[in-house]
Amino acid sequence: MNDNVTMIRFNNVNKWYGRDHHVLKNLNLEVKQGEVVVVCGPSGSGKSTLIRTINQLEAINDGEIWVDGIQANSTKTNINKLREEVGFVFQHFNLYPHLSVLENITLAPINVKKVPAAQAKQQALELLERVGLLNKKDAYPSNLSGGQQQRVAIARGLAMNPRVMLFDEPTSALDPEMIGEVLAVMKQLAESGMTMMVVTHEMGFAREVADRVIFLDHGEIVEDTMPESFFTSPQTDRAKQFLRQILSPMDQ
Amino acid sequence: MNYHWDWGVFFKPTGIGSEIYLDWFMTGLGWTIALALTSWIIALFIGTIIGVARTLPNKIIANLAAGYVALFRNVPLLIQLFIWYFMVPDYLPESLELWFKQDINPATSAFISTVICLGLFTAARVAEQIRTGIEALPQGQINAGLALGLRLPQLYKDVLLPQAFRIIIPPITSEFLNVFKNSSVASLIGLMELLAQTKQTAEFTANLFEAFTLATLIYFVLNMSLMLLMRKLEKRVQVPGLIALGGK
Numbered sequence: 001m002n003d004n005v006t007m008i009r010f011n012n013v014n015k016w017y018g019r020d021h022h023v024l025k026n027l028n029l030e031v032k033q034g035e036v037v038v039v040c041g042p043s044g045s046g047k048s049t050l051i052r053t054i055n056q057l058e059a060i061n062d063g064e065i066w067v068d069g070i071q072a073n074s075t076k077t078n079i080n081k082l083r084e085e086v087g088f089v090f091q092h093f094n095l096y097p098h099l100s101v102l103e104n105i106t107l108a109p110i111n112v113k114k115v116p117a118a119q120a121k122q123q124a125l126e127l128l129e130r131v132g133l134l135n136k137k138d139a140y141p142s143n144l145s146g147g148q149q150q151r152v153a154i155a156r157g158l159a160m161n162p163r164v165m166l167f168d169e170p171t172s173a174l175d176p177e178m179i180g181e182v183l184a185v186m187k188q189l190a191e192s193g194m195t196m197m198v199v200t201h202e203m204g205f206a207r208e209v210a211d212r213v214i215f216l217d218h219g220e221i222v223e224d225t226m227p228e229s230f231f232t233s234p235q236t237d238r239a240k241q242f243l244r245q246i247l248s249p250m251d252q
Numbered sequence: 253m254n255y256h257w258d259w260g261v262f263f264k265p266t267g268i269g270s271e272i273y274l275d276w277f278m279t280g281l282g283w284t285i286a287l288a289l290t291s292w293i294i295a296l297f298i299g300t301i302i303g304v305a306r307t308l309p310n311k312i313i314a315n316l317a318a319g320y321v322a323l324f325r326n327v328p329l330l331i332q333l334f335i336w337y338f339m340v341p342d343y344l345p346e347s348l349e350l351w352f353k354q355d356i357n358p359a360t361s362a363f364i365s366t367v368i369c370l371g372l373f374t375a376a377r378v379a380e381q382i383r384t385g386i387e388a389l390p391q392g393q394i395n396a397g398l399a400l401g402l403r404l405p406q407l408y409k410d411v412l413l414p415q416a417f418r419i420i421i422p423p424i425t426s427e428f429l430n431v432f433k434n435s436s437v438a439s440l441i442g443l444m445e446l447l448a449q450t451k452q453t454a455e456f457t458a459n460l461f462e463a464f465t466l467a468t469l470i471y472f473v474l475n476m477s478l479m480l481l482m483r484k485l486e487k488r489v490q491v492p493g494l495i496a497l498g499g500k
Contacts, residue, residue, distance in 0.1 A: 057395055084401035094396035098414050098491045107410055108400035142492045160400060 005033040006066070007164055007195045008054060013063035015049060015219075023049050024060065025219040031164075036196045038206040038227070041216035042242055047199040048091075050216065051168050054197070055079075055086045068163050084112055087157030087165040091172050093149040095141040095156070101128070102137045105156045113160065120159070127155040131185050147178030151185055158189075165189065167198040201246060207231060215239045261459040262466065273453050280449030281470060287366055287435040287445060292428060294371025295378050302375060303382025304408055317379065324376035330437055332373055337365040337441045362443035366435065374431055381424050385416030418489055425482040429475045446470060 008031040015024040023046045031037050039047050052058040053065060056072050056079050065072040070082055095104050105124040109115040115123075128134045131151040141149055150170055157165060167186065171179040183205050190196055190209050200206065206213050206227050213230040215223040217238045223230060234240045244251070262274040305317035324332070341352045341361075352361050389412060397407040417424075439448035450467040454460040 055399055057399060080401045080403055083399055086399070088396075088399035090392060090396060090399075092390075092392055094390075094392035096393065096396070096411055096415075097494050098418065108402060111406050111410060112401045112403070140491065156400070 007031050007033045007035070007068055008197065009064075009066040011064040011066070013053065013060050013065060015046075015053065015058065015060045015062075023219050024053070027063070027219075027221060029214065029221060029224065031195060031197060033195050034193050035211045036190045036194075036198070036209055037212045037214060038210040039197065039199045039214045039216060040201060040203075040206065040242070040246075041222075042245075045216045046219040047216050048168050051166050051197060051199050054164075054166055055083050055088055057088075080112075084108075084160055085163045087154075087160060087162035089150070089153050089157055089165065089167045089170050091169040093141070093146070093153045093173075095149055095153055097141050099140075100137070101133065101139050101141070101144070101152050104141070104152060105159045108156070109159050124155070124159055127158050128152075130158075130188075131155050132181075145178060146174045147181045150174065150178075150182045154182075154185055154189070164195045164197070167196065167200065169199050169201070171200065171202055203231070203243075203246060215242065217242070255461060257462065258459055259462060261453075261457050261462055264457070266456065273457065276444075276449040276453055277446065277466060277470065280444060280446035281474075283363075283438070283443060283445035284432065284435050284447075285474075287363065287370065287438055287443075288432040290367045291370035291374060291435065292431050294367065295374035295427070295431065298372065298375035299378025300382055300413070302379035303386070304413070306379065306383045307386045308404075321376045321379050324373050325380075329369070329373055329434060330440065333366065333369045333437050333441065336369040337362065340365075359443055362438060362441045365441065366438040366443060370431060370434055370437075374427060374434070377427050377430075378424065381420045381427065382413075382416060385420040386412050388419055389415055415491075415494060418486075418491060418494060421482060421486040421489075425479060425486075428482065429478060432475055432478070433471065 008029075010027045010029045013024055013027040014022070016022050027050070039050060041047050049058050053060050054067060054072065056065075060073050063073075067082060067086060071077055072079070072082055095101075096107070099107065102121065102124055105127060106117070106120040109120040109123070110117055125134065125137065128137055131154060133148060133151055133155070136144060136148060136152070141152070144152065154165075154170075170186070171182050174182065179202065183202060186196070186198070186205070187209050198205070198210070210227050213223070213225060213227050214221055215230065215234075215236075215238075222236050223234060223239050225235075230239070231243065234243055262277070263272050265272055266276065302317045302320050305313050306321070308314050341349055344352065352364075356364075393411055393415070394407065397411045402411065435445060436447040438445050439451065442448075444452070446467060450463045454463040457463070
């Protein structure tokens, strides 16, 4: 990990939905290159909104967001150029159903980055091998299980050679038996040095893979700490309550 | 009822050249197909542009497109045809007006007017289908495209339109068939398409019922075959679970 290079920085970021719903409240945070940061928090805490502001799928009302030295929320920034460098994995995969697995992965490299088709295909095959789905290259998304679709979605994001990968609840829509295969791919990616920000409730992943855990509640960063200290000695009542609910849901 | 059906009438000579009445129907059918196909190409092309424009984030463009749809969908086709045929030529630059009224033959000018009229009218209806097709897609498809850095034209060309077209094949088939039926308005400005030939045959022979029965049959068989063709197309480009793959 390179301790000095900041990959993502939030400076006093505010976002409202409508007039009354203050969904992100004066957020400040920093993610360094190579860092893996897990964002967790109760439903409605603003986690998904937070991660979507980084590539401006959600606009912000106030403050600054910097990604790899570029201000994402500036009107002067070519947001498409920035998005090319930021991979995003969705809860519901969002593969293109009318394209084969291979075409899903090569579409953006060929059309956006103007990579020659043969080269894009070669890279896609390598990525599919990496996520263990080389044999599915000609399949269509609807013929894949949820876990397989999400692994293709990760490969699709990686095909742009991004500087950062963002994950918005990547395992929440999966059947339990498929969560492991997706987390394994993410873990391998983290070990390869990729900068990652992951919104997830998978506390096992947070504990094992993350460098930091950010706990968000009501649009505020309540805790920002090492996984070990977050799980063993949460500082706030809100975090303690959240951990109780998520680690032993039957025991309320 | 005491009507004497005489199906042999179609093989009788018309008295003009060596033609039989059936030849008139075939000439009419030729004009009908030419009218409909040309209008349909215009309608698909302009309708796609207007339909896409209605879904663009730019409100001015979206509203202009909505205005187009309102204008062309809410005025009767026949009035539109009379405007295009009788009024618009008077307001053309003089050289173009003279060309339209004197240089080309009457059938050609009627053909041009009808094709423009029917093309633009049907475009408004196609635009609505395209818009609903695009709007039926999950927001996640748009977000996934944007997140990968696809520019707006690429997003439409590679992600949204290929899916939208598949979704709207059944309703757009109806529009396609409507163009064939609507092309009969050309008979009112003197173009000898299928309906006009039918009326002429009825007047020449007094075999009114036979003439209109044959016309009915031709329109029916024509549209039925197109419908089956479109169903084949739908099957061929079908993508399982197109809408089921949701997400935001």
